[in-house]
Amino acid sequence: MCTHHHNKNYTRRDFLTKTSLGMGALSMASMLDPMGLFAKENKLQPAPLLNGGIKGIPHFPPRVKRVIYLFQSGAPSQLDLFDYKPLLNKMNGQDLPESIRGGQRLTGMTSGQASFPLAGTLFNFKQHGDSGAWMSDLMPYTSKVVDELCFIKSMYTEAINHDPAITFLQTGSQIPGRPSIGSWVSYGLGTDNKNLPEFVVLVTKGKTGGQPLYARLWGNGFLPSQHQGVQFRSGKDPVxxxxNPPGVDGILRRDQLDHLQQLEKLNHQDIGDPEILARMAQYEMAYRMQTSVPEIMDTSKEPEYIYDMYGEDSKKPGTFAANCLLARRMAEKDVKFIQLYHQGWDQHGNLPNAIKVQCKDTDQATAALITDLKQRGMLEDTLVIWGGEFGRTNYSQGQLTPDNFGRDHHPKCFTIFMAGAGIKKGITLGATDDFGYNVVQRPVHVHDFQATLMHLLGVNHEKLTFKFQGRRFRLTDVHGEVIKEILA
Known part of the structure; x- marks a missing residue:
């Protein structure tokens, strides 16, 4: 029916009846967000540039052009990998002194234990490289590149359980719904490659470890939806x-998008909803990705020595090694933020055996990625990050035996490392006590890490904000200091 043929014979009672809910909604909207009531008049957000970034950003010359974040979900044990504690080994089996624990918060998994037997590592530690960094024999490949690494051994967080801790590290808040780091980077800086997303996510296939990953960890939150991370999968359909469905070719798809864009422009002129533009940007990106994604996912032309460098798993799509190789290829195409997730580090029991499997999956490929970027001259403007959401306890969860134990969650100290652009090479920042339980030198909060990451990208973390529900939000909330000691 033609929209012009409508009934104009409304009584006063009809008008009040049919519009009562609408008038109430308008009143409520005006109280909750008066500036957002009429989208066409909302000029609170900065206007985007043609590349998708925001005018005036970067705030200063960036040291980093792109980021590859190797997130180790489940929390690797720093005491068995990086944080060497001879006293802990010496006192193995003895109870953790109350003066060290200091009544700190425990998880429900160990709070009922009658004792807290100290668990020294079963693995050998040595110093490596000119920097003399301590590494366990679980990571022989990474040990060879320690002079490229910057260790932070004094990280701490506020969350003691996995979901809020991962959410906090990835979004700046323990409560779900905030934009992820990659989304903030995409929103502020835009893209250097029009044919691929600014923010790509790769998840190791077949790894669970009991702790699920949620798409909101790479979600856009309240930012425009084109800034959410795009997950690339192994298999026939990476995205x-x-x-196109059967019967639809590229020409027909292009014609469809052109007509749809004309309609959406009219729609946007009418109601001014920015999500209309975001949706169209995603449609256009998807069209360009139909060509670019198959090209970048095809690693068959990589020389054999590259596969040897990354390890035999690099030929198996979906493995951590294969994803590291893809990350390098995406970095070459100027994808700005590449996030890898590898699960399985949550070792409450059987840690000695389980951690060997994790290191075998990740050690060689991590070192290869750093080496590969360096030999191509890309480590000069690429930042690589490796780490989990918190640390592990120095005492055993449950029974401690000579060759087996587990470690509980420990938010008060953990270790990450970084390599590449803007970061000092071959240094260690911060330290924990002789028991590996408390930070005693240069504490680094999660928000400090996030502020530093944004700083390296040329962004003042206090100035990249987005107004939502009457408040200006940022990645670091109202906290965060740049870690100047590690800046090159």
Missing amino acids: LYLT
Whole structure:
């Protein structure tokens, strides 16, 4: 029916009845967000540039052009990998002194234990490289590149359980709903490659470890939806719903998008909803990705020595090694933020055996990625980050035996390392006590880490904000200091 043929014979009672809910909604909207009531008049957010970034950003010359974040979900044990504690080994089996624990918060998994037997590592530690960094024999490949690394051994967080801790590290808040780091980077800085997303996510296939990963960890939160991370999968369709259905070719798809864009422009002129533009940007990106994604996912032309460098798993799509190789290829195409997730580090029991498997999956590929970037001259403007959401306890969860134990969650100290652009090489920042339980030198909060990451990208973390529900939000909330000691 033609929209012009409508009934104009409304009584006063009809008008009040049909509009009562609408008038109430308008009143409520005006109280909750008066500036957002009429989208066409909302000029609170900075206007985006053609590349998708925001005018005036970067705030200063960036040291980093792109980031590859190797997130180790489940929390690797720093005491068995990086943080060497001879006293802990010496006092193995003795109870953790109350003066060291100091009544700190425990998880429900160990709070009921009658004792807290100290668990020294079963693995050998040595110093490596000119820097003399301590590493366990679980990571022989990474040990060879320690002079490229910057260790922070004094990281701490506020969250004691996995989901809030990962959410906090990835979004700046323990409460779900905030934009992820990659989304903030995409929103502020835009793209250097029009044919691939600014923010790509790769998840190791087949790894669970009991702790699920949620898409909101790479979500856009309240930022425009084109800034959410795009997950690339192994298999026939790396990006879901990207291929054309049967009977639709590229020409027909282009014609469809052109007509749809004309309609959406009219729609946006009418109501001013920015999500209309975001949706169209995603449609256009998907169209370009139909060509670019198959090209970048095809590693068959990589020389054999590259596969040897990354390890035999690099030929198996979906493995951590294969994803590291893909990350390098994406970095070459100027994808700005590449996030890898590798699960399985949550070792409450059987840690000695389980951690060997994790290191075998990740050690060689991590070192290869750093080496590969360096030999291509890309480590000069690429930042590589490795770490989990918190640390592990120095005492055993449950029974301690000579060759087996587990470690509980420990938010008060953990270790990460970084390599590449803007970071000092071959240094260690911060330290924990002789028991590996408390930070005693240069504490580094999660928000400090996030502020430093943004600083390296040329962004003042206090100035990249987005107004939502009457408040200006930022990645670091109202906290965060740049870690100047590690800046090159």
